[in-house]
């Protein structure tokens with residue numbers, strides 16, 4: 001109805017006017033009726049009025065549509081602003097010169113700066129200008145890169161600083177001229193802090209391990225100093241023991257504790273302080289046989305049988321310190337015995353290739369879990385009540401000095417094989433073979 005409003009009203013008015021005119025012309029003035037002229041006159045008047053009113057209706061319609069689309073645009077823009085303002089991240093837009101042309105509410109929430117004051121200011125007025133950041137952005141624009149990212153220290157309105165991570169897109173026109181950017185920025189201070197803390201922890205750990213090394217050396221010095229008086233204490237106690245036969249149980253405990261102190265001190269010394277090493281050529285089998293004999297008694301006591309097969313390395317010579325090499329095998333075989341509390345078999349066999357001798361010590365113990373394997377060899381890692389956790393670290397240190405290696409094959413519940421790999425003394429081997 002609204003669409004035809006002007007046309008209907010003007011038609012009615014025109015008809016009233018024509019009737020009024022006809023009434024005066026024909027009734028009062030009593031002119032003769034001329035039908036053709038009258039009909040043409042009426043038709044022309046009505047059509048002209050209709051056409052004019054049609055224009056008016058059209059204009060009104062257009063105005064209404066314009067108003068409607070204006071309202072829709074406003075609703076859309078309000079909606080966009082509402083979304084933008086509810087974002088946790090700052091959204092910004094700049095023109096080709098880097099002047100800020102848009103900011104959402106997060107800007108004020110995070111930085112404390114008012115949006116209206118910041119409009120038209122430079123994008124880099126708010127972070128600590130570091131040359132590499134500015135250079136990076138300029139080079140990106142030169143290369144017409146489509147997007148980029150940087151982190152910078154931003155300054156809030158109260159002067160405090162936070163770390164901002166900025167992701168942006170760069171826009172170019174059809175002539176490849178830079179026209180502006182659109183991007184987001186978030187406060188990553190917490191994340192940055194966590195990363196920094198991690199780095200700090202790593203650094204601290206590195207420092208600690210350095211300290212531990214120094215402490216180890218110190219401990220070795222102390223160990224040495226403690227050992228001497230311990231020997232005399234132990235000697236005098238031996239003498240006293242004879243005088244107090246009713247207190248043998250006390251003495252037994254004292255001596256077992258002294259033995260333990262001595263053991264720990266001895267291992268500390270071995271680990272931390274480089275021993276006076278005496279590198280000479282030795283028959284590998286001599287060393288192995290001596291060690292096996294030494295530990296045979298231990299083995300028998302714990303119901304263990306040591307099987308030996310050294311035939312493959314009959315003439316092999318290794319260059320090294322005899323006592324230290326013995327220490328390696330003793331530590332590994334002792335572990336093997338301890339891995340089988342109910343007894344079992346330990347198989348020690350040797351193999352050789354062109355350059356190395358491989359000595360395998362295989363037990364039937366409980367083996368090791370993956371987690372244990374990861375920790376094995378770390379100083380003080382021990383799963384035994386009476387363990388020092390220094391046996392394997394000592395082996396590793398000695399083998400390193402002898403250019404040797406230690407391989408460990410172990411599965412939980414399936415026993416372990418420790419393989420000692422030692423380089424053979426080439427000249428000595430040849431001499432032996434002649």
Ligand SMILES: Nc1ncnc2c1ncn2[C@@H]1O[C@H](COP(=O)(O)OP(=O)(O)O)[C@@H](O)[C@H]1O
Nearest residue numbers: 335336339382383384387388389390391392416
């Ligand atoms: N043959 C083995 N079988 C099972 N576990 C072993 C074996 N050898 C070493 N381990 C594990 O490695 C740990 C460290 O050994 P080690 O350095 O000799 O210290 P310790 O013997 O004093 O505990 C042991 O406590 C044990 O858990």
Ligand SMILES: [Mg+2]
Nearest residue numbers: 331335391392
């Ligand atoms: Mg051990």
